[in-house]
Amino acid sequence: MTSVGTYTIDHSWRLILAGLGLRPADVLRRAGLPGDLLNRERATLTQGEYFRLWRGLEQEAADPALPIRIGEAISGSEVFDPPIFAALCSPDLDTALGRIARYKALTCPMRLDVQVRAHSTTLGLSWLDAREEPPASLLATELVFFVALARLATRARVPPLSVVAPVALEPARAYAAWFGVAPRRGPRPELAFAAADARRPFLTANEGMWRSFEPDLQRRLAELDAGSSTSDRVRAALVELLPGGAASIEAVAARLGASSRTLQRRLKDEGQTFQDVLARTREELADHYLGSTALSSAEISFLLGFEDPNSFFRAFHAWTGTTPERARSERLAEGRP
Numbered sequence: 001m002t003s004v005g006t007y008t009i010d011h012s013w014r015l016i017l018a019g020l021g022l023r024p025a026d027v028l029r030r031a032g033l034p035g036d037l038l039n040r041e042r043a044t045l046t047q048g049e050y051f052r053l054w055r056g057l058e059q060e061a062a063d064p065a066l067p068i069r070i071g072e073a074i075s076g077s078e079v080f081d082p083p084i085f086a087a088l089c090s091p092d093l094d095t096a097l098g099r100i101a102r103y104k105a106l107t108c109p110m111r112l113d114v115q116v117r118a119h120s121t122t123l124g125l126s127w128l129d130a131r132e133e134p135p136a137s138l139l140a141t142e143l144v145f146f147v148a149l150a151r152l153a154t155r156a157r158v159p160p161l162s163v164v165a166p167v168a169l170e171p172a173r174a175y176a177a178w179f180g181v182a183p184r185r186g187p188r189p190e191l192a193f194a195a196a197d198a199r200r201p202f203l204t205a206n207e208g209m210w211r212s213f214e215p216d217l218q219r220r221l222a223e224l225d226a227g228s229s230t231s232d233r234v235r236a237a238l239v240e241l242l243p244g245g246a247a248s249i250e251a252v253a254a255r256l257g258a259s260s261r262t263l264q265r266r267l268k269d270e271g272q273t274f275q276d277v278l279a280r281t282r283e284e285l286a287d288h289y290l291g292s293t294a295l296s297s298a299e300i301s302f303l304l305g306f307e308d309p310n311s312f313f314r315a316f317h318a319w320t321g322t323t324p325e326r327a328r329s330e331r332l333a334e335g336r337p
Contacts, residue, residue: 009043019073031056047109054138068178071144089210093150093198103217121198125189136167153202164190230266231277238281247305249274283319290328297324
């Protein structure tokens with residue numbers, strides 16, 4: 001995954017605060033951050049500072065429905081930082097979520113897990129450094145944001161199929177009314193959209209504009225990844241590529257902008273091989289899917305980029321000495337997530 005580092009705070013923060021009737025200086029003072037932070041050309045924060053900024057915003061706003069207010073402000077605005085504006089240029093929500101998942105780490109210490117299936121699209125959220133709990137308002141705002149994005153781009157009141165959060169979203173009635181569905185508790189933040197809504201055409205689609213944004217986003221992501229090991233970057237690329245069946249070193253090298261030979265050499269310098277990283281990534285993802293989803297072994301096999309379920313079964317047995325079904329049953333029996 002992308003290393004935990006610093007994240008850019010763009011000028012849209014000033015616009016959002018103005019829409020909420022809040023003074024940036026007051027929010028920054030509560031957060032214990034420099035008063036000129038939002039006026040800097042390239043302001044960056046660590047994850048801890050980013051969380052402090054959100055806690056300062058919570059305290060200054062003193063409104064439990066703050067995330068909904070932010071969602072309403074977003075829905076009425078056309079001004080976004082480049083990663084979000086690039087998402088609006090997408091042809092539909094499925095494509096937009098994939099693009100945001102790739103570049104989210106530029107502006108937030110978060111990883112997105114997008115699962116596109118025949119009847120629905122699911123978006124799971126997790127933090128790059130899970131040692132510190134995020135502010136509740138930030139968690140809720142992220143869930144609100146993706147729904148607001150779908151509605152802004154389609155000019156339709158897109159209702160998610162489900163909203164899941166690890167904390168209670170209060171006031172419950174206000175969130176249920178805004179989403180169009182009552183949020184429920186679960187182990188991680190998740191949204192699910194019906195396939196028809198996830199593939200509803202974006203009225204903001206502009207492929208030419210996307211092509212103009214993408215090189216800069218790739219450059220910024222490469223700068224962020226500079227502190228990551230090659231094996232970490234290969235793993236991050238595999239997480240994105242495996243659901244599409246791309247498990248080759250050629251596909252990963254192309255995603256990272258390197259040749260296969262260069263990638264092999266860099267991994268060797270770290271005492272790794274591509275097959276080692278691939279197997280370890282698949283094992284970690286299999287463990288996650290078995291523990292956190294109700295996906296069948298065949299579906300997990302597909303998401304891990306195996307050609308057929310039998311190949312997955314053999315690999316899983318080599319990793320763990322057991323079968324996927326038995327591993328899941330043991331988890332349930334022991335009460336493990």
